[in-house]
Amino acid sequence: MKKRTLCLAVSVFLVMLLSVCVGCADTSLYNAGTYEAIANGKEGEFSVTTEFSDDEILSIVIGDNNETEGVGSVAAEELPGKIVEAQGIEVDTISGATITSNAILDAASDCIEQARR
Secondary structure, eight states, X not given: OHHHHHHHHHHHHHHHHHHHHHHTSOOOSSOOEEEEEEEEETTEEEEEEEEEOSSSEEEEEEOSOOOOTTTHHHHHHHHXXXXXXXXXXXXXXXXXXXXXXXXXXXXXXXXXXXXXX
């Protein structure tokens, strides 16, 4: 009878210990901070700076660039907001600005990977 009671007590203790350990797991998606990557646009390189909290993309800033006004510049203006809204790079590119759009998406993806390390 004592062995049975002891086994039951140890089992209850182990279950409680495992429950506490599961609650301690870090569930953050990102390491909060600001990360930068270089985009290779149609007219040269420019920086893409992305800010993260523990669980979301907060902002994206496109650095100074020489992308074509009215074409690539539209991608630089619109894509950051779309990425933040979607909380990822699964967004449509800007028509007529595919190279710039893809450069921004690649750099944002790089920042996301940096934040997940």
